[in-house]
Amino acid sequence: MRLINQLTLAACLPALISGCSFKEPAGSDSVNREGTVTLNYAKGFRIEDRGSYRIISVFNPWQNSEDQVFRYVLSKNPSLVPDSLSRITFIKTPVQKVATFSTTHIAFIDTLDGVGSVTGVSGADYVFNGKLRDSIKAGLVRDIGYDQNINFELIVKLNPDVLFLFGVERTISGTISKLHDLGIVTVMCGDYLETHPLGKAEWIKFFGEFYDLRERAGNIFAGIDSSYSTIAEHARKVVQQSPDILSGLPWKDAWHLPGGQSYAARLIHDAGGNYLWSDNDSDEAFPLDLESVFIRAMDADIWINPGDARNLEDLTAFEERFRYLPVFNNAQVYNNDQRINDYGGNDYWESGALRPDLILADLFAIFHPDHAPTHKFIYYRELK
Numbered sequence: 001m002r003l004i005n006q007l008t009l010a011a012c013l014p015a016l017i018s019g020c021s022f023k024e025p026a027g028s029d030s031v032n033r034e035g036t037v038t039l040n041y042a043k044g045f046r047i048e049d050r051g052s053y054r055i056i057s058v059f060n061p062w063q064n065s066e067d068q069v070f071r072y073v074l075s076k077n078p079s080l081v082p083d084s085l086s087r088i089t090f091i092k093t094p095v096q097k098v099a100t101f102s103t104t105h106i107a108f109i110d111t112l113d114g115v116g117s118v119t120g121v122s123g124a125d126y127v128f129n130g131k132l133r134d135s136i137k138a139g140l141v142r143d144i145g146y147d148q149n150i151n152f153e154l155i156v157k158l159n160p161d162v163l164f165l166f167g168v169e170r171t172i173s174g175t176i177s178k179l180h181d182l183g184i185v186t187v188m189c190g191d192y193l194e195t196h197p198l199g200k201a202e203w204i205k206f207f208g209e210f211y212d213l214r215e216r217a218g219n220i221f222a223g224i225d226s227s228y229s230t231i232a233e234h235a236r237k238v239v240q241q242s243p244d245i246l247s248g249l250p251w252k253d254a255w256h257l258p259g260g261q262s263y264a265a266r267l268i269h270d271a272g273g274n275y276l277w278s279d280n281d282s283d284e285a286f287p288l289d290l291e292s293v294f295i296r297a298m299d300a301d302i303w304i305n306p307g308d309a310r311n312l313e314d315l316t317a318f319e320e321r322f323r324y325l326p327v328f329n330n331a332q333v334y335n336n337d338q339r340i341n342d343y344g345g346n347d348y349w350e351s352g353a354l355r356p357d358l359i360l361a362d363l364f365a366i367f368h369p370d371h372a373p374t375h376k377f378i379y380y381r382e383l384k
Contacts, residue, residue, distance in 0.1 A: 037214070040225065041199035044190040045206050052080035054209060055088070061190030062167040063284070070188045074209055091185060094212040095161040099144055102166045103127050103345065104191060107354040108207040111220060117211075119158045120144040126345035133341070150175065155184055162187050162210060195263050195283040197270075197356030198225055204354060227357035228270075235272035235364055242274040243367050246300035246327060249307030250319065254287040264305070267356065271363035276300060290319070300327040302366060304334050304380075312383050333383040334366050348379045 037047035048055040053075035060068045073081050073088045081090060099120030100106065106129050109115055115131055124136045124143035135141040142158060145151040155163065163179065163186045165172065172188075179186050187210075191203040201224050208217025245268050247258055258264035260280030268275040276296045280286065297303075303325075309315050312333065315322045322328050336359075339347035352359050358378045365375035 037205060037218075039202060039205065041196045042191075042194055042202035042205075043199060044193055045203070047205065047209055052077070053085075055085070056206070056209060058188050058190060061188040061193070062169055062172055063193070065170065072187060076212070089185060089187075091162055091187070091210065093210055095210045097158070097160045098162050098164065098210075099155065099158060099160040100164040101144075101146065102164065102189065102192070103350050104353045105164050105189065105207070106132060107351040108204045109211075111204065111354060112208060112211050112213050112217060114207075114211050119160055120155065120163075122146040122150075125343035126341075128339060128341050128345045128347040128350045152178065152182060155179070156182050159184075161185065164189050166190070166192060191353065195261060195266065197263055197267055197359070198228055200263065201225075201228075201354050201356055224355065224357050228360055231357060231360050231364055232270040235270065235368070238371055239272035239368060242272055243301035244299050245273040245275050245367070246297050246303040247275065247305050249305075249309065249315075250290055250293070251307075253289065255290060255293045256285040256287050257293070259283050259286055267360060267363060268304075271360050271367050273302070273363065273367045290321075294321070294325070297325055297327070300325065302332045302334065303327045304363070304366070305336055306333060306383070309333075309335060309383060310337070315383075331382070331384070334380050335383055336379050338377055338379050338381045352379055 035049045037049060039046070044059055044061065046057045048057075053073055056072045056074060058070040060066060061070065071088045073085050073090045074093045075081055075090070076093060078090055078092065096117055097119050098109070098117050100118065101122040103121065103123065103126055106115065106118070106121070106127060109118060110129055110131070115129065118132060118135070118141055120142050121127055121132070121136070122144055123146055124141065127133055127136060132141060136143075142154055144155050144158070163184055165176065165186050166189050167175070176186050176188070189203070189206070191200050191206075194200040194203070202221055204217045204221050205214070208214050247264060247268070248255060257277050258275075259282030260275065260278045261283040262285070265275045265278060269278070276299065306315060309318070312328065312331065315328065315333070327333065336348040337346055348359070361375065362377050362380040365372035365377065366380060
C-alpha cells in the first residue's frame, strides 16, 4: 500500500473532496456464477476460479495480434490441479521471486507489498520506485537487459518463479521460446494495450493472483475506480466549456497523435477537455504530417505531453514554427515529467499506470484551474 499512501493526499481536489483520503472498500471484488473474477474495464485477461486452483488467460498481448491466448494455472499445490491441465504452464503461488520486462509492473507489485520479491528488471536505470532503486544500487536487483540485449545467462542465474513479459510485436514469441528452453517460466502481460485508463489499472487484479492477494487487489482497484469516477463526474457537472487540447510532439517528419478512442483521449475527455482529434475512430496512435497538425493546432487552448521537452525553448529548438502557435505564445504547455529520475525514468509511466485517478486530477486542474485552485500536481508541470 506504499504507493497509495504516498500519492493520494497530494492529488486530492480540495474543492471536490473534503478531507480526502484513500480507503479500500471492503468486499469490492467478486466471483460470478461461472467462477470468473469480475472485471469492469480490463479486456486483456480473465481469471477463472476453480476452488483449489485458478486459470488465468491473457488475450492478444501485443499490437495487432489476433486469436492469441496464453493460459496459466495457479495454485498453492500442484497436486490439486487436474491432469487434464498438465499441458498448461503451472505456477506455484504465492510467488517468492519475480523478474519483469516492464517498469509499469513495478507499481502493481509494490502496491501489493511485493517489491521485495523483485530480483530482476529490464532497463534498471529507468526504474523510479525508491525502494527498488535502493535495491538496484545495492546489487540486490539486477538489470536483465532488453530487446536484442537480453541477458539470458543472468535470468537463468536469478531463476525467478515468474518472469513477466510484454511485447510490442510478434517477435516476442521467439523470446518466450528461448526462455522456455532455458527452463524459465514466463507470463505474458498486455496491460499497456488497454484503452480505458481504469482498464490498465485493473491489471492489479491480475498481479494479485500471483501473490494470493485477490481481495486486497480488488479493494485497491475499487478505491482507484471510485476516485477516478468521482473526479470524472465532477468534471461533467461543473465544466461549461471544454478547452481544445493538443497532445504529443512530432518525430522526424510525422506527428504520431493519440487515436480518438485511445487511453490518452479518454483521459482528456474525462478531465473535461476536448481533444482536437476526438473524431478519429482509432484506439492507436496515427501519423499526420506537420502541416496538417498545425492547421488544427492553431485552435488549441492547451498543449500536453510534448515528448522530452523540458521547457519552451526545447520546443522551438525542435521546430521553430511552434512560435506561431497561440498555445505556445500563451505558455499553456504542460508535460507529464514532474516525477523523473536522473536517467530519464518517468514515474508517469510507472505508478501512473496504476493511478489514472491522480493523472485525471492533474489534467482537471490544468484544464479548469478555477475549479482546483490549490491542487498540488503529481505528474504534470507547466513548461516555462
